Amino acid sequence: MKLNELVPQQDPVDLYLPVMSEIRDVRPLTDLETLYTVALPDGRDLGHQPGQFVEVSLFGVGEAPFSISSSPTRKGVFELGIRKVGLLTEKLAELKPGDKVGIRGPFGHGIPVEKFRGKDVLIVAGGIGLVPMRSMINYVLDRRDEFGRLIICYGSRSDKELLFTDEMESWRRDPGVDFHVTVDRGSPEWEGNTGVITTLIPGLELDLGKTVCCVCGPPVMYRFVLLALKSRGLPDKSIYMSLERRMKCGVGKCGHCQINHSYVCQDGPVYHYPDLKSLEEAL
Amino acid sequence: MAAKPRVAIFDFTGCEGCELNQLNFENQLLDMLEHVDIVEWREAMDDRPGEYDIAFVEGSLSTPDCIKRINEIRRRAKVLVAVGACAVQGGINGMKNTQPIEEVREEVYGKDKYLFPTLPALPLSAVVKVDVNVRGCPMTQMEFLKVFTALVMGKKPVEPTSAVCVECKLKENECVYEKGMICLGPVTRGGCDAHCPSFGQYCTGCRGMVPEPNLKAMEEILVKHGLSVNEAWKRLHLYNTHELEGLKS
Amino acid sequence: MELKFLASDRVEAFVSYIMQKKTVYAPQRAGKHSVALKKVADPGAVVLDYARTMQSVKKFFLPPRDELLQFNLADQSFAPAEVKPLDAVLLGIHSYDRAAIDRLDYNFSQGHAERNYLTRREGVVWVGVSFEPDEFHFSGSVGIRPHDTEGFDVFLTRARDGYLVEVLTNAGRELTAGFDLPATDQAKPQPGHFHQHIFLPQAKLNEVMGASYNNPVWEETAEKCVGCGSCNIVCPTCYCFNVEENVDIKVSGGTRERIWDGCMLREFTEVAGGEVFRGGLAERQRHRVMRKFKYLSDKTGHPWCVGCGRCTAYCTAGISIVSIVNRCISDYEKHAATAV
Structure with missing residues (x-):
């Protein structure tokens, strides 16, 4: 087929113009991470899926992708959990309620929640990977009867770097949530598990036929988590993974996020694990 | 509005061409002064007040006194900007580093050499933490303005890292190698808009080498074009002695 | 297709004639050995017999530096960049460069159709010219021949003492109407031979390249490569870009611009925090070549x-x-032979 026949005719749109949105709340999560509550103009809903991302920009500073940390079940505003690591995020950290940021999106494929419906939901989150996973966790908690058990494994470098500690308390107390947390190196006050996130997986109570898992964390984590899940016998088709890449445009144009034939900003960031096997550079 | 950033400008061993270039912002100087208070600038004024938000420093470090001064500047500056090839890479002054220091001293100062202690010429980063580099010999005005506005906005400027070749290709410059000349563009950081090749010259490497330079491949390029590797290496040392010595060890 | 004749000594008159109708961009001398596509001011400066321009027509639709929006820092307002149709004649374009634009059209239309690129694409009249393959051309191996007229409104084939002219579309008829192009019974000459060949057609290459992921050629190429990114920057089908903010000296406003980027450059895959997903030159070379012969061809x-x-x-x-x-x-093939 000719190239121009492969694409349906559609009206061109301005892909790079942000919607100026208001910061409603700024809440520090740790020394490095901050949770921003953002409102689109006119009370519009973002209309996202858990696992999707938005492009956030500040004029004169830049634009970068951030995963959405709130569940779409919570209307009116959305939340972004952002770590201070570079130019843009350092300037974002100076924002106060009432300040404006540019928003584009939501973009990409999030977690296919329909595939998790009626199933036990296993979330494996490493470090800042909890940010997008929290969207799914709260989605499940808000629609509790549509899902089976909710199992959360969360690993962090240290107890000082744990995110959403107040919500963690409520997950811990919730009898419907099987919550596990570990830190690589604990401070003297830390009384919980110590060790990398994979140490949590052998002890999990899993109904293998009924469990669907979503993994998100730093690049080094994936291989080891996959091995641990495999040794528990969780089939590949029950695993979804959210990948991080440099997504500059968010709309499959700029080429930065490409892994083999796949654009992370379009086909991802959440992938079905069997689809990732053909992408040599993915993991 | 917050208080204006306090800016100081210093020079070490160098030709002061970069500083002169700063004074050449005829059209922009007044706009610039709107945003900052210049508290120390030997080229332009003569008083000695206290702390500064941004220190622009030109020149390489080549005497024990330089080391003392740069440490003092670092202590007093929130952001330290190295300006020009001497400050960023050691620059031309670095050429003396490959020769015995006593011979150099004698050659320059003759019988009075004992009055003038000297050290191998070092970039600022060899002694203190440098926050921002404005590269080039001399530094380019456009880039300095970019860095300046970024710092006024309180953000860290982005440093170009790709080779000069990128800018030559964007401008459709005929490749210098096609003209039969040695060009250091393939291993030199761009950001200069390929200034020299655009005017019929070869790249002298004044902006320093790209990160992780593949010098073996560069050597093959020279051989392939029938050019002298020896001569090219000599030219590369002109601005990059300090870094090349570092690569060796 | 009726062939008409444009004698060599009338090319200049032809260019002058079409310049009255539309702005014309065409290859012109840019240096001792090089030719570049530029706006035509002097019809006599147009060069139709050339090997290649360093930059392709891509630069008119996706400029190296392309403003996306203008912002005002005081009130945080912004305005979209003004983008106009190119609305011009592109004269003296080779078939491979026209084919490259089909690929860019695909990229900027698929998924989300992008206004900036697609607006500039409007109003173009394509006048192609055949080329004589030199030591580097190999478009025949990817199915693009020197005489291919696809996508052109008018096509000029080099012949004895001039060009055979094919007027292929209404836009082409409009452009040439009124200029005397006599009919000719000269036959279209055989296209020139290529000196470079890829030994298999694309249909087979997907499989071959898929099996070449761990071929030592990537490491061997990396040893010779300085990673300057020139190959990306001159490629007519590379479209990757980065986005930059430019603030004016008054710090009152500025522009957000996209600038060409290349997958051979180290920062291309770098994310905040410093992780680089293709750190080595071998991985980058592999990505560059696979993108041309596998990743995007798998898709399309x-x-x-x-x-x-x-x-x-x-x-x-x-x-x-x-x-x-x-x-x-x-x-x-060696591997397949030993496996049998």
């Missing part, structure tokens, strides 16, 4: 390389994309 059935030879012609290190692909083919 079309190779993303048009055989212009630019990446090889302008590589100071002399790295040849044809040699890399052929090496993958011969290793694949």
Whole structure:
């Protein structure tokens, strides 16, 4: 087929113009991470899926992708959990309620929640990977009867770097949530598990036929988590993974996020694990 | 509005061409002064007040006194900007580093050499933490303005890292190698808009080498074009002695 | 197709004539040995007999520096960049460069259709010219011949003492109407021969390249490569870009611009925090070549390389994309032979 026949005719749109949105709340999560509550103009809903991302920009500073940390079940505003690591995020950290940021999106494929419906939901989150996973966790908690058990494994470098500690308390107390947390190196006050996130997986109570898992964390984590899940016998088709890449445009144009034939900003960031096997550079 | 950033400008061993270039912002100087208070600038004024938000420093470090001064500047500056090839890479002054220091001293100062202690010429980063580099010999005005506005906005400027070749290709410059000349563009950081090749010259490497330079491949390029590797290496040392010595060890 | 004749000594008159109708961009001398596409001011400066321009017509639709919006820092307002249709004649374009635009059209229409690029694409009248393959051209290997008229409104084929003219579309008829082009019974000459060939058609290459992921050729190429990114920057089907903010000296406003980027450059895959997903030159070379001969062709059935030879012609290190692909083919065939 000719190239121009492969694409349906559609009206061109301005892909790079942000919607100026208001910061409603700024809440520090740790020394490095901050949770921003953002409102689109006119009370519009973002209309996202858990696992999707938005492009956030500040004029004169830049634009970068951030995963959405709130569940779409919570209307009116959305939340972004952002770590201070570079130019843009350092300037974002100076924002106060009432300040404006540019928003584009939501973009990409999030977690296919329909595939998790009626199933036990296993979330494996490493470090800042909890940010997008929290969207799914709260989605499940808000629609509790549509899902089976909710199992959360969360690993962090240290107890000082744990995110959403107040919500963690409520997950811990919730009898419907099987919550596990570990830190690589604990401070003297830390009384919980110590060790990398994979140490949590052998002890999990899993109904293998009924469990669907979503993994998100730093690049080094994936291989080891996959091995641990495999040794528990969780089939590949029950695993979804959210990948991080440099997504500059968010709309499959700029080429930065490409892994083999796949654009992370379009086909991802959440992938079905069997689809990732053909992408040599993915993991 | 917050208080204006306090800016100081210093020079070490160098030709002061970069500083002169700063004074050449005829059209922009007044706009610039709107945003900052210049508290120390030997080229332009003569008083000695206290702390500064941004220190622009030109020149390489080549005497024990330089080391003392740069440490003092670092202590007093929130952001330290190295300006020009001497400050960023050691620059031309670095050429003396490959020769015995006593011979150099004698050659320059003759019988009075004992009055003038000297050290191998070092970039600022060899002694203190440098926050921002404005590269080039001399530094380019456009880039300095970019860095300046970024710092006024309180953000860290982005440093170009790709080779000069990128800018030559964007401008459709005929490749210098096609003209039969040695060009250091393939291993030199761009950001200069390929200034020299655009005017019929070869790249002298004044902006320093790209990160992780593949010098073996560069050597093959020279051989392939029938050019002298020896001569090219000599030219590369002109601005990059300090870094090349570092690569060796 | 009726052939008309444009004698060599009337080319200048032809260019003057179409310049009255529309702005014309055409190849013109840019240096001692080079030719570049530029707006025509002097019809006599147009060069129709040339090997290649360093930059393709891509630069008119996706400029190296392209403003996306203008912002005001005081009130945080912004305005979209003004983008106008190119609305011009592109004269003296080779078939591979026209084919490259089909690929860019696909990219900027698929998924989300992008206004900036697609607006500029409007109002173009394409006047092609045949080319004589030089030591770097290999477009024949990706199905693009020197005389291919696809996508052109008018096509000029080099013949004895002039050009055979095919007027292919209404836009072409409009452009040439009123200029005396006599009919000719000269037959279209055979296209020139290519000196460079990829040894297999694209249909087979997807499989070959898929099996070449761990071929030593990537490491071997990396040893010769300085990673300057020239191959990306001169490629007519490369469209990757970065986005930059520019603030004016008054710090009152500025522009958000996109600038060409290249997958051979180290920062291309770097994310905040410093992780680089393709840190080595071998991985980057592999990505560059796979993108042309596998990744995008898997998706579309079309190779993303048009055989212009630019990446090889302008590589100071002399790295040849044809040699890399052929090496993958011969290793694949060797392996297949020993496996049997």
